[in-house]
Structure formats: C-alpha cells, structure tokens
Amino acid sequence: MEVKSVYFKGEVRLMSYKEQADVFKKTFGLKYEPMAVSFTNDEVSSGRYEKTSICKAMKLASEGESFIIDKDVSTCPGGSQFCGLSGIHSGEKKRRVQNFLTKGEKLTSSIVTFERMQKLALPPATELADRIVICPLEKAEIRPDMILFLCNGEQACRLITLDTYWDGISPKQQIIGALCYSAIVYTIMSGNTNMTLGDWTARSHQKFESDVIFLSVPYERVNNLIAAIPHCSAGDAEVHIPEEFQSD
DSSP states (O other): OOTHHHHSSSOGGGOOHHHHHHHHHHHHTOSSOOEEEEEESSOOOSSBOSSBOHHHHHHHHTTTOOEEEETTTBOOHHHHHHTTSSOOOOHHHHHHHHHIIIIISOOSSSHHHHHHHHHTSOOOOTTOOSEEEEEEGGGOOSOOSEEEEEEOHHHHHHHHHHHTTTTOOOOOOOOSSOHHIIIIIHHHHHOOOEEEOOOHHHHHHHTOOTTOEEEEEEGGGHHHHHHHTTTSTTTTOOOOOOGGGOOO
8 A cells, every 4th residue: 555545534633653764754754753842740660661761762663662761760861861861950059060061072162151051942742741852753652742853964955845845934953962852852842843963972973874864753744744645746746847847
C-alpha cells in the first residue's frame, strides 16, 4: 500500500503514531527514527529508566530505544535545569556552571557572553513536568508534545516547506544553545518549529553524524504537515512548469 492512500482520503487525524512515523520515513527516506517527546506527570511504564543524559537519550531514541527521564536519572545538570527537572542554578552552583562552560567546555568567551546567551533566549521549562518520555514516534504510547527529526539539509528543507505550506509564516528560530534546549525546550516553550545544529559538546560527545540537523515540530502542527504532502512539491506533488518558464 502506498503511503498516499493512508493520508490522502481525509483520515489524517485518525492516523496512529506508527502510521505517522511510516509516512515520514517513507516520504523523506529518513535514516533515523522520528522521535516523540512528551512532558508528563503521569506514570509511564514503557521505556528504559536508567541513568542517562538527555542528549544521549536523543541519540539512542533515534536508533530505536525508548527512555523515561526524571530528576533521579538525568545525569546532566544543564539538561535537568533546561528541561525543568531541577531548579535554576544560582549562587555557587551557577558559578561552577559558568566556569565549566567558559574554561572547561570553552563554548563561550566569557561569563558575560554565557549570561547573554541565557537571558536572550526563552526561559527553561521550569517545573513543567515530573518526567520526559523520549522514544521513536512509532512506539509512542502517550500523545507527543513534539516530534524531533534527525535529518540532513534536504530533508529539513522539505519538512519546513511542508510545515509552512498552509500559512506561509516562517517560524522564529533558536539556533544556538545547549542541544536539549534548542532541539526540545525551545519548541516546547514557544510552540515554534525549530531547526538547530545543537551545541558542539553534545554533537561531538554523542557522535552525531556531521550532516545531522535537529528539526523540532510541535505535535499540534503535525497533521497539517502530513496533509500538505500530496499538495506540495516538497512532499510528493508533481511539479508543473509552464512553457514560458522552461529553459531551452
């Protein structure tokens, strides 16, 4: 059965998470699993519950694993803060973070530029939820808050074109910042589709491939994105070029 027969007959809103994942994988030839990210206070039983960082969970979930992360198993203080599993750093704890980012990871030139980067962005997801579920979309058991794609430039271009097909509004972007913030938290807090390269430490430490772009789409926009596929040339609509626009 062709993918088009799944979503072209007015059944988009009835699609299962697995059907949605199949549409994305077949339409765009994705190398990695599209991931469902959910912030929840409910108990969730399906997924690995073990010590891990959020960026590592993202990498492994794109390869088929599922994770449940709360304050007790999140191993990255920065990820815990950005994703709301711990409070905002202050006092001596903040000083340690400043020192680590500027003199350890060397990602910003000074504590001033580090603070500027923090203050000019949307705030973290402070106390949003007790736990985060990160899993392949096809394995999702609860409604995702967003879909995270690990894709290349061409795939990102097609996805964003489809995402904006119906309204023509360019989403506001948050390109820099910690990977967990720019790839997850910004979209959660803003409701914007976002495209980011992540931060260099996370990319290199988790060994994400060099051409990977992180594209985050709020789940409430997913149905319209899928519905655009048969109508838009970034999906599978045939391009018709008038004769006067055709070159010799």
